[in-house]
Amino acid sequence: AVRFGKVGDEVLLGSRDGCIRTVDLRSPSVVADTWRVGCSISDLRLLRCGHFVMSAALNGRLSLWDRRTGHILQTYEGIKNEYVHYHMDISRDESMVICGGQDGRVLGWDVNSARLVCSLGPFSESVHDVCYVDAFSVDLPGNE
Secondary structure (H helix, E strand, O other), X not given: OEEEOOOOOEEEEEOOOOEEEEEEOXXXXXXXXXXXXXXXXXXXEEOXXXXXXXXXXXXXXXXXXXXXXXXXXXXXXXOOOOOOOOOEEEOOOOOEEEEEOOOOOEEEEEOOOOOEEEEEOOOOOOOOOOOOOOOOOOOOOOOO
16 A cells, blocks of 8 residues: 655655654655555555554554554554455545445444444445545536
């Protein structure tokens, strides 16, 4: 998994060896931070403030990391996975994270409390990719 930082001068790398690394692109030979997850990383998201990283590991565990301390703040459990490379998504206001799994279910958690707030499915196949779509309204011609 690869994500660029918000400014573009760093890159976050999640790898098969179970580590998340931050590399400063201004001096790419230096790895700024390394956090050990213990399982291959499937996806990474950097939250807007830049201080927090969400990781999805191949064992089905999602974690919220504080980049300043290198500690896990929250763990989001329930995704069933053994071998599927899957992705998560975070709502625009960063209050909810969703993820699909090998069992065909999509789960959603409150980011701050790690409380499971929704479960969809099971669907007939594994859910590899999800996309959070905020509710919106559309003004159609004639509906003034």
